Amino acid sequence: SQKIEQNSEALNIQEGKTATLTCNYTNYSPAYLQWYRQDPGRGPVFLLLIRENEKEKRKERLKVTFDTTLKQSLFHITASQPADSATYLCALDSTGGGNKLTFGTGTQLKVEL
Amino acid sequence: DGGITQSPKYLFRKEGQNVTLSCEQNLNHDAMYWYRQDPGQGLRLIYYSQIVNDFQKGDIAEGYSVSREKKESFPLTVTSAQKNPTAFYLCASKGSGMNTGELFFGEGSRLTVL
Numbered sequence: 342s343q344k345i346e347q348n349s350e351a352l353n354i355q356e357g358k359t360a361t362l363t364c365n366y367t368n369y370s371p372a373y374l375q376w377y378r379q380d381p382g383r384g385p386v387f388l389l390l391i392r393e394n395e396k397e398k399r400k401e402r403l404k405v406t407f408d409t410t411l412k413q414s415l416f417h418i419t420a421s422q423p424a425d426s427a428t429y430l431c432a433l434d435s436t437g438g439g440n441k442l443t444f445g446t447g448t449q450l451k452v453e454l
Numbered sequence: 455d456g457g458i459t460q461s462p463k464y465l466f467r468k469e470g471q472n473v474t475l476s477c478e479q480n481l482n483h484d485a486m487y488w489y490r491q492d493p494g495q496g497l498r499l500i501y502y503s504q505i506v507n508d509f510q511k512g513d514i515a516e517g518y519s520v521s522r523e524k525k526e527s528f529p530l531t532v533t534s535a536q537k538n539p540t541a542f543y544l545c546a547s548k549g550s551g552m553n554t555g556e557l558f559f560g561e562g563s564r565l566t567v568l
Contacts, residue, residue, distance in 0.1 A: 384559030444496040
């Protein structure tokens, strides 16, 4: 069966360090992968999209990698700040047509002073 | 400002009652989606619509119904047939011609069955 796995345990790091979150998937052949941020009680907000032919994508302090051989994406936040504390979700297109995104359960990140 | 508006934000329902959640967007997006989120679970797709007057079932459509009579609106009805309706419901939209585009989400509606 198809699965998208994110670490269900919260990740606690100190301010200024790099946070690394993992998204693993099985039985998918996604053309792209997306990352979203979700704050408590709010809707997710899009952060980054990376395509299957891209190894790495950056946006300000964010970096995403995509390894289709390992079936894994890593999401990095450098110089983390308390304001980065949130739940981060990865999402894959499960149909190939871009019309049906399937989400992982998300990983909660807590950045401490 | 352009965006997606969901209402109500909080809703309480007695067992056996149908409720309708509203979702309106002014982004001129063709595609709209309804997801359900439960604690410790990812977002699960209920229904989606790629164009007016057309919609498809998602992974957990049983007990739900939708309509898409206008491009801007995609209401979700939670019927009494839904066995466990208490959840956080999220509506989203996506621009047309962008089959790899991002989803824009509303702020969600939290439904509690008493």
